[in-house]
Amino acid sequence: METLFWLSLLFICYVYFGYPSLLALARRVTSRPVHKAYCEPSVSIVIAAYNERDRLGKKIQNCLSLDYPKEKLQIIVSLDGSTDGSEFLLRTFASQGVTVVRSRSHRGKPSALNAAMRHATGEIVVFADVRQTFHPAVIRELTANFADDRVGVASGELILTDGTQAEARTDVGIYWRYEKAIRSLESEIHSVPGATGAIYAIRRESYQNLPENTLIDDALLPMRIVLGGKRAVLDPAAKAYDTVACCPNAEFGRKVRTLAGNYQLLTQLPELLVPWRNPIFFQFLSHKIGRLLVPYALLALFISNLFMIRGVYALTLSLQVVWYAFASIGYVLARPVATDGDSAETPAEVASPIFVSESKRAA
Secondary structure, eight states, X not given: OHHHHHHHHHHHHIIIIIHHHHHHHHHHHHOOOOOOOOOOOOEEEEEEESSOHHHHHHHHHHHHTSSSOGGGEEEEEEEESOOSSXXXXXXXXXXXXXXXXXXXXXXXXXXXXXXXXXXXOOSEEEEEOSSOEEOTTHHHHHHHGGGSTTEEEEEEEEEEESSSSSBOOSHHHHHHHHHHHHHHHHHHHSOOSSOOTTEEEEEGGGOOOOOTTOSOHHHHHHHHHHHTTOEXXXXXXXXXXXXXXXXXXXXXXXXXXXHHHHHHHHHHOGGGGOTTTOTTHHHHIIIIIHHHHHHHHHHHHHHHHHTOOXXXXXXXXXXXXXXXXXXXXXXXXXXXXXXXXXXOOOOOEEOOTTEEOHHHHHO
8 A cells, every 4th residue: 555655646747747847858958949931821710619609790890810821811710500699690701711611510619620621722721719819910820830841739828817918827828837837848758638619720731530429639739730640739929818717617628628538539540549650659548547537546546545544654644635525626616507408409500691601511
């Protein structure tokens, strides 16, 4: 039990402190800077949305105001079975060339992205969510990374704010800065094992259709490209802004989806666990797999400690009990977040003057 206790504790410390320290040391020896060159390739911004009417107008205006030649910028909005009248709002952008793909069925974000990509014409595709706001120079910064032939994915930096332009100093904001620091180190050494879903770009030719049950496209797409021999880099000059989650339950829901998506990723790309196939095997193992195993290490730490209530082990057990007590109290006090229900399944995509019909295209 004593051996199990110390192995579990060392593993937890390695994942959250040892691994970042090793990355910092490795960067001094094997740093690989990206050779950016500012150019103006054609770009498609792809936005998948479901019942986002209240935020869509602001997002489209933000994209239209970006510092990039309008004739080289295509904006595609893929409505995934929205029932809130989003399509009527988007009609107001018809004269500004916004392409909208609308489906009556709510099939999920992967299907919406697949549908949008059938109409993307840009050399570079930028994936975005509705909620975040882009910095005006974001497209120029992202595309500059692709002047380096080694780069296959360029992820921007998501900045969580407290409602102003300043980074949030809440617990979530502090953790996100810690996470970004790790990703920045991974990027400088070789690649990040995933991108920031709110802002990342790939070459259009690199896109492969996503399985409809995919939970985290921003991990599957980049890791496919990394396995193909390209780099996935983080560019802090390409900024997007968002506010911190409204309450603990909202953030908890995101974390559950992310961790479940990491488990799914192993079934979709099992070669990630093969050292000679995965060029960032060490990073993937330490960052992604390590996070998945930490809960089991915590359980082993607690159970083994129950068999050793003496000396320093009595103190460590007391600290764990207090920790879990506070976590339980926080869970009870957290307010639940209401979620929208799915719309009825009616497999068809419809068109209007500015809307693209997938079924008619196929015919």
